[in-house]
Amino acid sequence: MPDPDTEMIRGTLDMLILKVVSLEPMHGWGICERIQQISADTLQVNQGSLYASLHRMTREGWIDSEWQVTENNRRAKYYRLTRAGERRLGLEHEHWTRLSGAVDTIMGLT
């Protein structure tokens, strides 16, 4: 059974989710779509494991959720970034930049 996280570099899914919901409140499916769309289908989000991440980050207090009525009078759970989430996103982004910079430097060696 493939590990759900191997489809995306470990730990980056959280950062991407935080980034997407920082743009505007979004429901789960929308977050998936948005990530794929922006990355031009390079990044495949494992749809199932997305919810574990969302719930965990809600517990951590980085995102908040509320039910909203959408088109056709349906309910969807929307997630939005909290203050703590903003700080977290900043941290993760900084960390990522350092990491990818380091990787780039090594890979750029001739």
Add this chain to the structure above:
Amino acid sequence: MMRWLRDLGFRARAILFRSQMEAELREELADHLRREAERNEAAGMTPAEARRAAAVRFGGEERFREQARESWGVTAFTDLAGDVRFARRQLLKNPAFSVLAVLTLALGIGGTVALSSVVYGLLLRPLPVPDSDRVVTWWSDYNWRGSEFDHVRDVAQAYESLAAFSNEGYTLRSESGTSLVVGTVASAELFDVLDVPPLLGRTFQAGDDRPGAEPIVVLSHALWSQEFGADPEIVGRRIELGGASRTVVGVMPEGFYFPSPDLSLFVPLNLDPATRSYASNGWLVMVGRLRADVTEAQIQTDLQRVTQALGERFEYPAAWDKTRNPYVVPIREYLFGEVRPALLVLLGAVGLLLLMACVNVAALLLTKTVDRTREVAVRAALGAGRARLARQVLTESVVLGLVSGAVGVGLAIAMFDLLVASLPLQESFRETLSLDWTTLVSALALAVFAGCLVAIAPMRSLLRGDLSGVSVSDRTGGGGLREGRIQNVLVVAEVLLAVVLVTGASLLIRTVGQLQAIDVGFETDGLLTMGVLLPEEQSTEAERAAFHDLLMERAPSIPGIERVTLVNRLPLRDGGWQGPVGISDQPELQGTDRPNALYRPMAAGGFETLGAEIIEGRTIQATDGPDAPVVAVVNETFARSVWGDESALGRRFTSGFFEGEAEVVGVVRNMAVTDLVGEPPRAAYYSWDQTQRGQAGAIIVARVASGDPSAVAPALRSLVGEIDSRAAVGRIETMDDALEGKMAEALRLRFFLGLFSLLGIVLGSVGVYGVVSYSVQRRRTEFGIRMALGADPHRLLGKVLWRGLVPVVGGIVAGTVVALFASRLLAGFLFEVSPVDPVSMLSAGGVLLLVGAAASLLPALRAGSTRPATALRAE
């Protein structure tokens, strides 16, 4: 801080409003799938196709739902509840397994808990004396005289203080009548040694034990509350004790005792060099408090110096040289030394049993886990994590353990009194033992521990096993090698433990067989014994002699009583006075080489009453009066050791217990003295009238014609009061009870061990049968294939048998080796059975070997007789 609170709030909600959160999760996922399907439809799929594609893209919904739940951070809690429910279902589904497992574990837990309470009560709980590890008894092979104590106290340097004590019975007169109490008589230093302050008044002070001191007494808390209504004004009151008046100077606090709880008062010794007892026979025990800074070497040096000084001051015959083997014994050892080995043996046995029960349940659980591989595979496929499955096994065994713990506590409560009664302990110490809350706590701890221990094997096989591959290996029917290895280890362990347990226990049980065949040398049936005391302080010698004469004259007319006699010490129960004898026709045995003999006077007709067998000569008769020549009847040991094969009749000897020479008029068969086993010491029986006439204390022995001898006790007791109202009646006991008391410890101790060994065999058999037959059964398909391919059924059978028996044989060999070493520890408990007893060792191994053979043979035979096609189709 805020984050922490928020996190807690979230988790609380996940627990308290779980169903709401579940519903929301379901709705959220459904919404996701619908959106995905709508997009697919928009891309041109049919609605059905769109939904299917959405589901495929999403993956296993149940699995992700589980993941999402886990992210709520309360899985440990909710899973536990679920696991417990699941465990309950599992256990109820296999009632036979569960009952067996619970019972075996419960016995182990209950036994261990009950025994450890006893061990705590006797060996660990602080004695009612501060720093009791510094309190030691000062010992030679013999007791001390007052003169020796005075000398030792002056010479010894390793002690802060040193005291001498013994015990003595007194008549206590109070409003409720006359009763017999036993108290500690001790030198004035006793309470300095014990270092316990009184509750009221004072304890002993210097000079209390010297001639001319005012007679005083210190009461125990128990006596003070029972006899004197806990009177706070008791100090200064005079009470009548042993016919004399004594002033109560103090009361000890509750819980204090010395040396045992049945001694209810403390009276100063009279260390008067003018009295006969000061320098005659030794009857005192010395107890000292060691200096805090004293080293082991200094104690030894001091002992050497003291004994040397003793040797210079006193002259000791070789037969009881008190300068030999001096040693100090910690007070706890002095009080409980005898019971400790029995306790540790029992604790060891019950510990082994618990371990076996764990191994057994582990083995059963393992086969069950393997049985459930398909279920496990399905659950794994449905999204249960491996750790989660392992945790479920753990929960199941811990639940099993807890149920067993509860049953075990019940068993412990039920068995406790019987257990305590089976220990070689004084009655009064037994009463200090009880189960308490620590029992419950330790049972709980043991239950959880046993549960975890039991879960190790199945969890290992579960965590190591390839869950997704299980269904494949299941089809071929080959039990994994690794799983086979765990089972083999369990079988070896189980057989080993069973062999050790059963060997030890059967050694002890065979000892019981030997013990029961013991002959005590007289007829215990139909004998009643009753202590009587006419205090010296209250009566003259002539009055006491008349009292005894009247008693002997009138007692036989009590209906039911056939014969009656007086003795100073009871056979079987009491040790007592002994002294050197000088054999007149063996001059080489004079002086310090003179042999010792027990001093046993008895009234006329004593041997007839006891039912002892005279080998040679005659018994003690009424004609052996105070003015007739002194006669003696000696026991076999005496006659044989002194005169060998020659007749003892007509020989003469001297002793400190009477004037002049006594003539041997008879030889009596040995009667047991205090030990049931081994040859009794030399004993000489005299005429009461010639040696003991007019003494204060005596024991009446009455033989009844038929029925329960204790039926005549009331009549005998009122006769004593009629003859002399000053006389007090002491201990009343039938001789059978005395014998039973002697045997009971041995018998009950061995009853428990017998029970353990039976359980050991049963557990071992069940476990071995379960594991071996299971592993054979699992290979049925393989056998079917082999036979279909043309394998010889006989050879196949042989192979199966071999594979099943190898671990059993391994366990037997290992167990026998361990038992060979372990049984040496039991040597002290054995009687006429060698610690290396082949019968005991082989019996355990044989049974288990048979069980192992049956366990592999029966399923193998069935496998061999099934048609290959059937076996294959059974999958």
